[in-house]
Amino acid sequence: MNVLVVNAGSSSLKLHVLDGADGTLTATQLERWAGEADTDSLADFIASAGQVDAVGHRIVHGGHRFTGPARLDDATTAELAALTALAPLHQPRSLAGVRAVHTVLPDVPAVGCFDTAFHATLPEPAATYPLPAEWRERWGLRRYGFHGLSHAYAARRAAELVDRPLERLRVLSCHLGAGASACAVVDGRSVDTTMGFTPLEGLVMATRSGSVDPGLLIWLQQHGGLGTADLADGLEHHSGLAGLAGRGEAAGSGDMRDVRAAMQAGDAGAALAFQVYIHRLRAGIAAMAAAMQGLDVLVFTGGIGEHQPAVRSAAAAGLDFLGVQLNEHANAAATADADIGDRVAATRAVVVTAREDLEITRQVRATLG
Numbered sequence: 001m002n003v004l005v006v007n008a009g010s011s012s013l014k015l016h017v018l019d020g021a022d023g024t025l026t027a028t029q030l031e032r033w034a035g036e037a038d039t040d041s042l043a044d045f046i047a048s049a050g051q052v053d054a055v056g057h058r059i060v061h062g063g064h065r066f067t068g069p070a071r072l073d074d075a076t077t078a079e080l081a082a083l084t085a086l087a088p089l090h091q092p093r094s095l096a097g098v099r100a101v102h103t104v105l106p107d108v109p110a111v112g113c114f115d116t117a118f119h120a121t122l123p124e125p126a127a128t129y130p131l132p133a134e135w136r137e138r139w140g141l142r143r144y145g146f147h148g149l150s151h152a153y154a155a156r157r158a159a160e161l162v163d164r165p166l167e168r169l170r171v172l173s174c175h176l177g178a179g180a181s182a183c184a185v186v187d188g189r190s191v192d193t194t195m196g197f198t199p200l201e202g203l204v205m206a207t208r209s210g211s212v213d214p215g216l217l218i219w220l221q222q223h224g225g226l227g228t229a230d231l232a233d234g235l236e237h238h239s240g241l242a243g244l245a246g247r248g249e250a251a252g253s254g255d256m257r258d259v260r261a262a263m264q265a266g267d268a269g270a271a272l273a274f275q276v277y278i279h280r281l282r283a284g285i286a287a288m289a290a291a292m293q294g295l296d297v298l299v300f301t302g303g304i305g306e307h308q309p310a311v312r313s314a315a316a317a318g319l320d321f322l323g324v325q326l327n328e329h330a331n332a333a334a335t336a337d338a339d340i341g342d343r344v345a346a347t348r349a350v351v352v353t354a355r356e357d358l359e360i361t362r363q364v365r366a367t368l369g
Contacts, residue, residue: 002051003364004105005357007058008097009090009178015042016357017049024357025049043104055110056364057098058149058356060090060199062114064140069117069363072098072110080112086144086198089236111367113360118148121189126291129197143201145193147175147302151183152190153359154301154352161339162297162348170292172285175354176311177302178206178254182281184288192291194284200235203284204277206254209239211280244273256304256311278311282318295322298341301352309334316349323347 002025007014013030026049046052057072061083070076077098084091102110119127127143128136135141154173159166171185180203184192194202204210212235220226226234234243242254245262246269252258256277262270289295298319299305300312309331316326323346331340334351341349 001053001365001368002049003361004046004049004052004055004101004108005058005360006055006097006101007356007360008093013093013097014357015045017046017052018357018361022358022361039100039103042100046104052105052108054364054368055101055105055108056360057094057101057110057112058115058360059094059098059112060115060146061087061144062112062116063144066112066114067117067120069111069113069367071367072112076112087146088232090199109368111364113149113363115146115148115150116144118152119143119145119183119190119193121191122193123191126192141197143193143196144198145181145183145190146195146199147179147181147183147193148190149356149359150175150301150354151181151185151193153355154299155183155185155188157337157352157355158297158299158348158350161337161350161352164296170289170294170296171299172288172292172295172297173299173301174281174285174305174315175302176203176281176300176305176308177354179208180205180210180281180302180304182284182288184291186292192288194288204244204280205240206256207237207240207242209235209243241273241277244276245269256308260308260310274314278314278318281311281315285315285319286322289322295324295347297348297350298322298324299350299352300340301354303354306336306351306353312340312349312351324349 001020003018005016016027017025019025028045063083081095129141131141151173155171156166158171159169166188173183173185175181179199181193181195183190200208202210217231240254241259242252245252245259259270259273263274304311312331313326316324325342325345326340326349327342334340336353338351340351
């Protein structure tokens with residue numbers, strides 16, 4: 001079965017065609033994707049891959065209903081569109097990808113694979129917000145978690161790298177990219193994660209704030225004169241690394257590469273952005289380790305997790321109490337799947353190349369048989 005994997009992010013569209021042995025037949029990426037694909041170019045790309053037997057779409061939010069991969073049709077797509085308010089940066093782009101590919105391949109079965117589904121196993125204490133019962137019951141409020149496709153693959157690949165069964169490991173996966181989250185995986189199942197009802201909760205991200213005091217947001221509305229739209233725009237697009245690094249500077253892009261370059265050039269705002277990022281990352285790792293009552297393997301994945309050894313080194317420097325110690329030479333040299341931990345460390349540390357395409361392909365094959 002040749003599977004076309006469509007990974008629509010908030011600003012890019014990644015396309016891979018994998019063969020029956022998980023080999024990549026062809027791949028492309030549209031940077032700065034605005035949410036509408038050129039169907040002619042898409043058709044040319046698909047034609048270059050030869051036969052496509054199935055399509056797998058990464059969809060960020062599955063809500064209560066979609067706790068595993070599902071065949072996509074008009075009804076399921078409409079249900080997913082209704083969840084847009086919970087992931088406004090991502091859900092419309094995912095559904096735009098569904099529509100574009102369906103135009104080119106109307107008779108090929110399509111499967112939605114959900115970033116929230118991996119976290120459907122969260123135990124009730126981890127999934128529940130301490131809010132009034134009336135609110136929780138009326139609106140179905142709970143912690144969903146995200147980046148599940150990446151965390152699922154990273155945990156499985158980490159087990160292979162340390163040559164131990166996943167079912168006997170406590171894995172802490174750190175997906176660090178434009179979006180960022182940490183996930184506690186016990187015996188292959190998600191038991192806690194830093195993102196919650198929306199992808200805004202948790203760690204510092206490129207332009208997203210991560211967790212902030214809700215009382216601060218109420219204060220900004222009541223005393224700062226900010227409306228709901230102002231808050232949404234600020235929290236989603238102008239916070240995180242971009243907000244910390246300062247307006248008008250290159251580092252204000254929110255890209256960790258720009259932040260690091262500005263920091264090395266002596267920019268105080270960039271230095272603060274990096275320090276806050278690391279502080280929150282360490283705290284998130286510690287919280288996830290507590291949820292597992294310990295830690296066997298620490299995983300770094302995602303664009304920053306894979307390509308920024310300085311971030312890995314700075315984060316690990318405050319985690320001695322969890323048994324984490326890096327081999328700095330191995331850490332600096334790592335470019336793909338690699339063991340970067342000190343051999344005498346109690347906790348293993350690895351870098352895993354993010355391969356959501358492999359996880360999506362696995363789920364598509366399981367769904368379609």
